[in-house]
Amino acid sequence: MTTQDVQDDLPAPDTLELRAKLFRGLGDPSRLAILDALVSDERSVQEIVGHTGLGQPNASNHLRCLLDCGLVTRRSEGRFVRYRLADGRIADLIRDAGRLLASNANGVDTCRNYTG
Amino acid sequence: MTTQDVQDDLPAPDTLELRAKLFRGLGDPSRLAILDALVSDERSVQEIVGHTGLGQPNASNHLRCLLDCGLVTRRSEGRFVRYRLADGRIADLIRDAGRLLASNANGVDTCRNYTG
DNA sequence: CTTACGTATCAGTGGATAATGATATGACGA
């Protein structure tokens, strides 16, 4: 194993970190619950709070995060702000993860390295 | 928004948390680097350390995590232990995330909610 | 049996971050 090998095989570090960051965006239960709520419909913050059981400030904070990441878009309507998924492929990623878990039945839940 | 609505639309909490945990598995730069290294080939811990630049104990720790989660499999060969991806769809997920970032040019890097 | 090597585990530590409560901003209705 040499440095040359590393440079040959490794994707650009930028890409690596960005992808990791994208997955981290999906990897928080609160954010994933929000995205789940948005898979079917555009929803207001209030509705999202109702669906997810999150506190309002907490939901707002995560929505800001998802917005910054480009995972959702925002539309103001009077006093309401309605959010929706920015790209259909985000729903695809979420669905694929679900299928992987369903069919593979892998031991994600038993992994003690991080709590989940 | 009623409790009934929530129960109608929300996926099972177990599933939600499991999917989030799966994404978190992919959402650490070190683990993603390891998985990247395994996309093309089966590799020993030593080789993985060389590819990723991680410390050996650190790599071992993440590999244990990935193994527990069922994302990689393990095969002993003398003193060596060789790891590979457990399922082709894991590579697919990683690739899809890369495509999403490439085409969408979304602001994942600018999101300040978490550092990445 | 002793040494060298590959891998795994453990305890300690620092840094990151999700949740909460209080509060600010902004829009609508009376």
Next chain:
DNA sequence: TCGTCATATCATTATCCACTGATACGTAAG
């Protein structure tokens, strides 16, 4: 204009978790 509602921001706190260095375990070679 005043009060109410929807959303966003801020500071605090407590928790989590990735990394490091030391070390243990197992295998092969001499």
